[in-house]
Amino acid sequence: MLPFDVGTVLAIGFALAVIIVIFKTARIVPQRTNFVVERLGRYSRTLESGFHILIPFIDKVAYQHTLKEEVIDVERQACVTKDNIQVGINGVLYIQVVDAHKASYGINNYRYAASQLAQTTMRSVIGQTDLDKTFEERARINEVVVQALDEAAAPWGIKVLRYEISDIELPMSIKDALEQQMRAERERRAAIAKSEGERQSMINVSEGHKQEVINLSEAEKQKQINEAEGRAQEIELIAQATSEGLRKIAAAIQEPGGKDAVSLRVAEQYVGEFGKLAKETNTLILPAQLADIGSAVAGLTEVLNTAKSR
Structure with missing residues (x-):
């Protein structure tokens, strides 16, 4: 029983020794990591990422550094x-x-x-x-x-x-001072913005009044131009109508019986106008030859004949 126990202990001890040797010999360095190796207490080399073999009990990883x-x-x-x-x-x-x-x-x-x-x-x-x-x-x-x-x-x-x-x-005192300073600065900016807004509003209102006055004056000017052009066209049309009427009257006088018609028309107007004198005023002006209306008509007819001869 004793030899078996000794053999078991020796096997276990040998296995442990192998494991320790392997652990001391084979080292795997992770990515972005460096191992600093010392040999017998002195710096030997720096191991970068990968698999490395060390000399057991002689080489030792003294430091591990991440490169991250x-x-x-x-x-x-x-x-x-x-x-x-x-x-x-x-x-x-x-x-x-x-x-x-x-x-x-x-x-x-x-x-x-x-x-x-x-x-x-x-x-x-x-x-x-x-x-x-x-x-x-x-x-x-x-x-x-x-x-x-x-x-x-x-x-x-x-x-x-x-x-x-x-x-x-x-410090709290400095915070309070800075808050007061910032508050005063914000109030100053708000006042400036408000005044600028009021100023711009007044400018806009005045510009609006100005434009309104200009528009009204332009409208009045155009109105007067239109009225003047209308009156001018009216006068021109009246003159043309009068001229045309006179030409037609002159042509009608030359027709047979035209002079008699003119004389009759003149006599009618003479009597009509004379009748109005008594209605419009208390003062009555009588012609020197009131009974002789024919002579007046004859005189007007003579004037027409004279004008025609010219």
């Missing part, structure tokens, strides 16, 4: 601006390992070092900037911090990609 972009939350820190206002600033730092050897032996903890360096650099940059500019020039501040960090972190084998200010906390 890392995000580091930079804790809130108190900064004093150029105009002596204390603000609290949170930030986010983006870094990437580009040299696993330097990241392993250049510094003890590159993440903590980058975070602390970001805080000190931010305090320095904010100390050279006024409070108003910290809100207006965030992009410039981020660029300055990234440039300073990248230069300092180069020996550590890391690349500082970008830095973003996530939050700026102001």
